[in-house]
Amino acid sequence: MSALEYFNETHQMVRATVRKFVEKEILPHVDDWEEAGEFPRELYGKAAEAGILSINAPEQFGGTGEDVFMKVAACEELVRCSSGGLCASLGSLDIGLPPVWKWGSEAMKEKVIPEVIGGEKISALAITEPNGGSDVANLRTRAVRDGDHYVVNGSKTFITSGVRADYYTVAVRTGDKGYGGISLLLVEKGTPGFTVGRKLKKMGWWASDTAELFFEDCRVPVENLIGPENGGFYCIMSNFQMERLILAVTANSTAQLALDECLRYVKEREAFGRPLAGFQVTRHKLAEMATDIKASTEFTYRVAAKIAAGENCVLDVSMAKNVATRCADRVTYDAVQLFGGSGYMRGTIVERLYRDNRILSIGGGTHEIMNEVIAKQMGL
Amino acid sequence: MKVLVPIKRVVDYNVKVRVKADNTGVDLANVKMAMNPFCEIAVEEAVRLKEKGVVTEIVAVSIGPKTAQEQLRTAMALGADRSILVETDEDVQPLGIAKALKAIVDEEKPELVILGKQAIDGDNNQTGQMLAALTGMPQGTFASEVNVADGKVKVTREIDGGLQTVELTLPAVVTTDLRLNEPRYASLPNIMKAKKKPLDTKTAADLGVDLTPRVTTVSVEAPAERQAGIIVGSVDELVEKLKNEAKVI
Ligand SMILES: Cc1cc2nc3c(=O)[nH]c(=O)nc-3n(C[C@H](O)[C@H](O)[C@H](O)COP(=O)(O)OP(=O)(O)OC[C@H]3O[C@@H](n4cnc5c(N)ncnc54)[C@H](O)[C@@H]3O)c2cc1C
Ligand SMILES: Cc1cc2nc3c(=O)[nH]c(=O)nc-3n(C[C@H](O)[C@H](O)[C@H](O)COP(=O)(O)OP(=O)(O)OC[C@H]3O[C@@H](n4cnc5c(N)ncnc54)[C@H](O)[C@@H]3O)c2cc1C
Numbered sequence: 001m002s003a004l005e006y007f008n009e010t011h012q013m014v015r016a017t018v019r020k021f022v023e024k025e026i027l028p029h030v031d032d033w034e035e036a037g038e039f040p041r042e043l044y045g046k047a048a049e050a051g052i053l054s055i056n057a058p059e060q061f062g063g064t065g066e067d068v069f070m071k072v073a074a075c076e077e078l079v080r081c082s083s084g085g086l087c088a089s090l091g092s093l094d095i096g097l098p099p100v101w102k103w104g105s106e107a108m109k110e111k112v113i114p115e116v117i118g119g120e121k122i123s124a125l126a127i128t129e130p131n132g133g134s135d136v137a138n139l140r141t142r143a144v145r146d147g148d149h150y151v152v153n154g155s156k157t158f159i160t161s162g163v164r165a166d167y168y169t170v171a172v173r174t175g176d177k178g179y180g181g182i183s184l185l186l187v188e189k190g191t192p193g194f195t196v197g198r199k200l201k202k203m204g205w206w207a208s209d210t211a212e213l214f215f216e217d218c219r220v221p222v223e224n225l226i227g228p229e230n231g232g233f234y235c236i237m238s239n240f241q242m243e244r245l246i247l248a249v250t251a252n253s254t255a256q257l258a259l260d261e262c263l264r265y266v267k268e269r270e271a272f273g274r275p276l277a278g279f280q281v282t283r284h285k286l287a288e289m290a291t292d293i294k295a296s297t298e299f300t301y302r303v304a305a306k307i308a309a310g311e312n313c314v315l316d317v318s319m320a321k322n323v324a325t326r327c328a329d330r331v332t333y334d335a336v337q338l339f340g341g342s343g344y345m346r347g348t349i350v351e352r353l354y355r356d357n358r359i360l361s362i363g364g365g366t367h368e369i370m371n372e373v374i375a376k377q378m379g380l
Numbered sequence: 381m382k383v384l385v386p387i388k389r390v391v392d393y394n395v396k397v398r399v400k401a402d403n404t405g406v407d408l409a410n411v412k413m414a415m416n417p418f419c420e421i422a423v424e425e426a427v428r429l430k431e432k433g434v435v436t437e438i439v440a441v442s443i444g445p446k447t448a449q450e451q452l453r454t455a456m457a458l459g460a461d462r463s464i465l466v467e468t469d470e471d472v473q474p475l476g477i478a479k480a481l482k483a484i485v486d487e488e489k490p491e492l493v494i495l496g497k498q499a500i501d502g503d504n505n506q507t508g509q510m511l512a513a514l515t516g517m518p519q520g521t522f523a524s525e526v527n528v529a530d531g532k533v534k535v536t537r538e539i540d541g542g543l544q545t546v547e548l549t550l551p552a553v554v555t556t557d558l559r560l561n562e563p564r565y566a567s568l569p570n571i572m573k574a575k576k577k578p579l580d581t582k583t584a585a586d587l588g589v590d591l592t593p594r595v596t597t598v599s600v601e602a603p604a605e606r607q608a609g610i611i612v613g614s615v616d617e618l619v620e621k622l623k624n625e626a627k628v629i
Contacts, residue, residue: 013450016454052568
């Protein structure tokens with residue numbers, strides 16, 4: 001492996017496996033699943049069989065152990081399935097499960113991790129509330145201690161895998177106002193007082209199940225606490241680092257897929273007696289798209305390498321997310337443009353990418369919130 | 381029983397290759413490489429035989445550059461137990477490969493050698509046949525079905541007229557056709573396990589064989605661009621054009 005390479009031989013093999021998984025298990029059905037607004041639950045089992053859900057999970061529970069670039073490689077290949085929603089729901093364990101393995105009790109880890117990476121159970125993360133998602137420190141869902149239970153009241157919204165999940169990693173207020181009063185609780189589907197609302201209809205990410213969650217005097221055993229009581233804010237912020245990296249990777253890969261679609265189309269499609277690639281303006285547009293993607297991807301890799309080396313990357317990962325999502329916004333817009341009327345039609349991949357991409361600068365912390373983080377790190 | 385699976389590192393089948401400007405060959409700089417698809421089928425067949433309990437050990441072997449280790453690692457992630465790399469920077473050709481494989485067969489004494497019917501780089505379709513000739517083993521080429529029982533292997537072959545079944549006494553050489561099976565992909569746990577499986581490296585000198593190419597490539601040309609078609613008005617016109625313009629009848 002050359003010193004310039006981020007991906008080693010094992011990562012390349014994982015990449016090949018995920019590519020084949022996508023080609024065999026997803027691509028033949030993806031258009032149907034998109035129109036149906038969901039993919040079969042069995043896909044979790046199939047992904048687990050290939051080992052794809054076990055990346056980064058601790059080895060003692062059947063995971064690969066932490067390996068940032070293995071995750072990056074797998075994510076890049078999964079995005080090639082062209083359904084952002086499928087990636088989001090199949091990947092909701094990437095944000096729901098790490099708090100369990102990092103801060104959960106041994107009993108919780110032993111029960112939850114094997115089931116989730118084994119594809120039998122689905123994990124989701126529930127932070128956002130109807131009153132606000134950006135201002136995490138002021139979330140309102142309350143959990144009041146009563147004997148050996150917490151009594152939870154409140155609601156969550158926009159939760160990915162919200163309909164089908166079995167385990168929800170839920171942010172609740174156990175203490176005073178502000179960030180010092182927040183905790184994480186593991187809530188199981190079926191707990192009395194916990195209900196899931198209807199599946200929300202969205203601009204994009206059609207194949208993912210996004211839902212509202214309601215808690216009405218919902219009694220959750222105290223042993224379901226993840227991490228220290230009132231110490232949840234730190235866990236949430238720490239969890240965001242990897243989520244933001246993966247969102248940056250997703251944005252770069254979405255842009256790359258859009259560009260690849262364009263490169264094919266401009267050679268086939270003719271206007272004014274020649275292929276679109278025959279116009280200098282088209283070639284230059286594609287050159288700009290490729291340049292932006294390259295710059296963003298290289299930056300994202302650099303941040304991933306720092307995370308892999310254990311460095312604190314709050315500043316860099318926020319920048320990487322903004323660079324990548326802004327790049328993908330431009331590229332997917334231009335891709336639809338290059339496809340002309342076809343780019344506006346359902347069934348064209350760039351049409352879906354354009355819609356699916358839009359969430360990436362909103363979820364996991366908005367563009368503006370990233371700028372808040374960056375400005376703070378700059379001492380402003 | 382032991383099975384030997386020779387595999388080759390070739391340009392990934394998704395890559396659209398380009399001919400080098402000086403027409404000496406295909407440009408391989410920064411091109412994605414992979415295991416030859418027919419070899420993947422050979423590995424898969426060996427793994428299935430092992431899963432059925434027919435085979436006890438699968439040895440993968442490759443004759444090629446140091447980087448062919450990647451393909452051997454993949455073979456082990458798919459189920460091969462160990463592997464051997466005969467490392468060379470020569471532009472290997474079927475006869476040289478067959479000689480090296482014969483030397484490996486002499487050492488390893490497998491009861492079955494399963495390999496791809498051809499590699500998608502040179503499309504030679506010669507190595508399996510040459511190996512059979514050099515070792516004196518019977519051969520069943522272009523297999524679409526393989527059954528091993530009682531010291532024999534029954535091979536269903538895809539031939540022009542349909543299917544032919546031959547029965548060979550082990551040890552034997554089998555070459556795989558596309559429809560033999562659908563190869564699996566390596567699961568992540570198996571990729572991890574493959575890292576710890578043994579990979580031996582040898583040289584042609586160790587085996588006492590000469591891998592120097594015997595065939596010289598004079599020139600490599602890209603296929604001609606396909607010309608636009610025309611619609612003919614009648615069968616007479618078609619026949620006339622086939623005769624006088626295309627000169628094919
Ligand atoms: C498809 C989808 C899936 C999602 N999945 C999940 C999930 O699995 N789990 C989960 O917990 N959440 C999830 N979310 C929620 C997502 O994280 C939030 O939507 C996001 O954090 C923004 O919160 P909000 O929608 O409440 O917007 P608001 O916080 O109301 O923000 C509205 C606007 O105000 C801006 N703004 C807010 N504060 C400031 C400020 N201080 N300075 C400048 N501008 C500001 C924001 O940038 C934004 O432009 C998902 C959302 C979507 C759409
Ligand atoms: C929802 C919808 C409704 C529509 N309704 C109607 C309707 O009612 N009636 C009707 O007749 N049409 C209608 N159209 C068609 C619309 O007018 C065409 O899609 C549009 O004119 C573009 O043509 P095209 O799709 O063939 O793209 P193309 O002409 O194939 O163009 C593809 C890309 O190449 C670019 N391009 C083309 N030529 C050049 C050049 N010389 N130099 C540089 N770039 C170039 C284009 O700008 C575009 O980015 C509709 C389309 C849609 C999507």
